Amino acid sequence: MSRLRVLSVFPVVLAAAASGAGIAAGCSAEGERFALDRTTGGSANAGGAGGAGGAGAAGDGAGGPTGASEGFGGLINIDGGSTQETPHVEVNPCGSACGPTELCGVDELGVDHDGLDDDCDGEIDETCPCIPGQAHSCFRGDPSFRHSPGCFPGTQLCAETGSWGSCVGGVHADESCHMNDGTGCHPMQTAPLAKVDLKEGTGSFSEDALAGSEVWTVACPPGVDPCPSVGGTDPADDFKPLQSGEYTVTYTKRVAGGETATCAYPLFVGARGLRVELEWEHDRASVDLDLYLHKPNNTQPWTIGGSSVACGYGNCTLDGFLGGSSIRWFDDGATPPEPVNWYLDPEEANNTCFYAPRGVGDAWRANGQGCHNPRLDLDNISCVHRITDPDNPNFCAPENINVDFPPKDGWMRIAVHYFGGTASTDVHPRVKIFCNGELGADLGPTGFYDPEQPVSFLPEDSGDRFWLVADVLFPKPDPGQCGGSNTCIVRPIYQDEAMKTPFLSDSRTMVREFGPAYPSLSGP
Template structure:
C-alpha cells in the first residue's frame, strides 16, 4: 500500500461548508425525457477517482513526491480517502472508495447482516448540504454489497440544482409535508392534479399511505430508512410530468426496530434492551437492567405514574453528549417521542420532561395488516427501543421474546434493524445466520418460551476525524455455522448469556 504525507497547513477537515447545495433529481414527462443535469458544473468538483477537492478548494494537498511541492499533488480530504493500492477498512475510511476503482470496501471483511453507510465520489463532500450517504449490507459470504440509495458526489449532490425536486429529512413518527420536496417543480401544477406515492424501505410492511386532502401530501413514516417519493402533476398543456426524490428518516443515537409478519394473525413479539456494561439476568416483565414493554413506556415514566419504572441507567445531571435519563430538546420536533402515534406522543409531550433514555416508543400488541393509516390504533407499527445519547465504549445487548402466537400455526420470522445515528448498523433475522443463509424462525411451539439473544452494539469513542459509527456483533450459538442464539425465557431470567465481546 502506498503511504501519503499530508501538509498540515493545507488540510481542511471533512464536513467543511460548501456555498452551493442541492441535488439533481430525475424527472420525466409523458412521451419525452428531460435532461436535468446541470451543464455548468465545475469540472474540478469530482475529479478522476474522487480525489479532487471540489469547488472552492475544499480539501488539502496530497503529497505524492516525498514532501516536495509538485504539480502532480492532488486535492484530497485527509479524513476521507485518497487513491491508493488497496481499500482501507477502518475509521473514517470505512464506506469510501479508497482505491478509486468504483467499488467500496470490496476487500474489507464483514459479518453477514452487518451494515454501514457509504458514499461515492469525492469524500470531502460526504457531510455537505445536499449530500446523503447510502447503505451497504454484508452478504452471507462476508462481502460488502453495493452502495444502495443516498445522494452522492458522483451525482453532483453539492451543486445547486435550482427548481428540481429535492431530498427531505425527517425523524421517525414525524408528519412530513411531501410537497416541500417538490420545490419549484410543482409551481405550474394544475389544481387537483398532484399525486404523491411513497415506496418504503425493504422490510417496512405495511407501508403507510399518503394522507391529507387538497392535495393528499402528508406522510407519517414510523420506521427509519430511505423512502422513495414519486410526485406526479399535470400542467396546462395536458402533459403529465413527474419526479422522484428520497425521504431520509432517522434519529440520533441508538434506535432498534423489531418487525415480523402480521398477516398470519395476532402474534406478539416483545423487544428487550439490556442495560449497557451490565450482566444481570433478563426479566420478561422488565427489571432495572432490562428495558421492555412492562417498564419502559411513557406509562412507567410519567409523573405520578401508578406503575413507575426503576430504570435509571444514566445521570439526570449529565451534560450532552454524555447519556442522560431525560432530555428535552429546545426544538420540539427533535423530541422524537413527541410524534409517536396512537396518542402516545401527546402523553410524552404533556409530561413536560422530554424523552427518556432508554424508552420504548410503541408496544405493538396486535394490529390489522390491511390498515394503511399509521395514526389508526390498528396500524401494524414496529416495536422500537431508543437511547438518544448512548454511552461510548460500552456494549449493549438486544433480545426478542416470543410472547404470543395468537393461534398461528406458521413459523414467525422476526427482523431486527439496528440504527446508529440514523445509519443502518445491522439488518438481522432474514439475513446474518446459518450456512447456507436462511431466516431466523420462531416455531408455534416456541410461544411463551423462545428468547432470541440477537446482538451486541457498541458506540466507540469518535476517531480523530469525528467518525463514530457503531459496531454490531451478532450473537451465535455456533459461530462456525452462524447459528442464531435461540434460547429460552427461563434461561435468560437466570443468566445474562455469553460474555460481552472484548472492546476493540
C-alpha cells in the first residue's frame, strides 16, 4: 500500500527453573569450564575449576497482562515484611550455588553464566569481556535464587571500555529477595502495550487508604520519552507501558488521622521472542525515522518501505498484511515455539499486538488472526510530544518490530532509515533489542565510537540516511546439555571495527547492497 506522509508537525518474561536439589543428570559442579565467548561467537576457556552454577533453562512464555504471574515465580514485600516459614526455593539444577570463580558465557554443559554472580562477591561478570552497547540481565548473590519467588534480575550494560557496568534494578539474592512475601507493595509484571492495574501491586498496604486519597506516579526506563501518564478513574491507577524495561511505581495514600504513607515497587515489562524498539527525540521538530528487520540468513538488498525480505512500514503493519504483503518468512501450520507466520494465542493477553496504542491494537484484534511474525505494531509518522495519553492518536509511540517465535541459529539484521522531517538540529536514534524480555543491547547513545559518542543524523541527512544497527541471533539449544540461554547474541555493525564507528550509509546504496556479511559463530 502507498504511504501517506504528513510531516506538519515471561520479566522480564522468564519461567522458573526446574525445582529439585542436587545436580541434574549430565551436570557437574566441578571441572574445567569452557564458554561461548559472546564478543566473538567463538569458544573461550572460562577458566578455573568451577563449583559455581548457572541458572537453569528459562522458558519464553509470556505472563498475563497484570499482576504477578507464575513466569516471575512470586512477589516481594517492598515494605520489608518477611515470612517466618522456610520459603520454597528453586534450586539451580546445573551446579552448586556459589563457587570460587566468576564464569563467562555458556559452558560445556549449556549453562549460561552471563549475568550471574558465580562467586557471590556482589560483582557480576567483572572479568568477562563484552562489546560496547551489549546488555544482559544480571542477578547479584547466590545464583540458585535466580528464579525463586520474589527475586527479579536487573540489567547490565557493556561500557565503551569493553567491560560490564553495574547491575541496575531488579531484586536480588543479596537483598534476601527469597525471604520476603507479597502481602504489602510488591513487584508486578506485564507485557508491553497491555494496560495494567497498578493497585494490584500495593497488596494489603492500600487497604486502609481513605477514599479519593490514592495517587500513583510512574518513572519510566531511560530513553522512554514521553513517559505515559497514569489514567483511569476511582482511583486513577491504570497504566499502559509501551516499551520494555523496569518501571518504578510510587504509591501515596492518606489514612485516618490525616497521615500520608508511601511505598515504591517495580513494574517489569517484557515480551517473548524478539522485540526491537526504536526511539528518537520528538520534542524538537517533526522527524520520521523507520525501523527495519531483515529476513533471517538472507542477504538480498534492502527496499525502502519493505520487501519480501525486509519488514518495514510498507509491508509489516496490519494494513500491509491486509493489502497482500509478500512477507511470509515462516509456515502457517507451525506450532510454537517453532517460528509461525500468524499466531493467535488462546490467552488474549499474550497477543501483544492487540494492545498497540493509538487504536491500532483494536484493528489487530478485529482481524481475527492474532499477531503476525514479523510485524511492525504501528508506524509512527508524526506525533505531538506534549501528549502523555498513549491512546491518543497523536501520542509519540515508539516503533517496534516483533518476532514472537524467532528462528534458532538464524541471523537477523536491524536497520533504521531517516525517512524525512524538518529538524534543524541533529537527531539521535536509539535502538533497544530485547530477547524474551531481557535487554540484549542498547545502541545509539552507547556502543559506538572510541571515545564513545551518540549516533547522530544531521539535518541534511533527512530522506537519505540509512543506519545498519546490529545483527541478532537466538542460539539453538543443545538438547543433550543442561540448561541453556534465555537470551540472544547481539553484534553491533561497525563501519570501522577499530574505531567502533556506526555503519552509516545512504538509501541509494542500501537498495543495491545488503551491507557487511553476517557474523560467523566461529570467530569475529
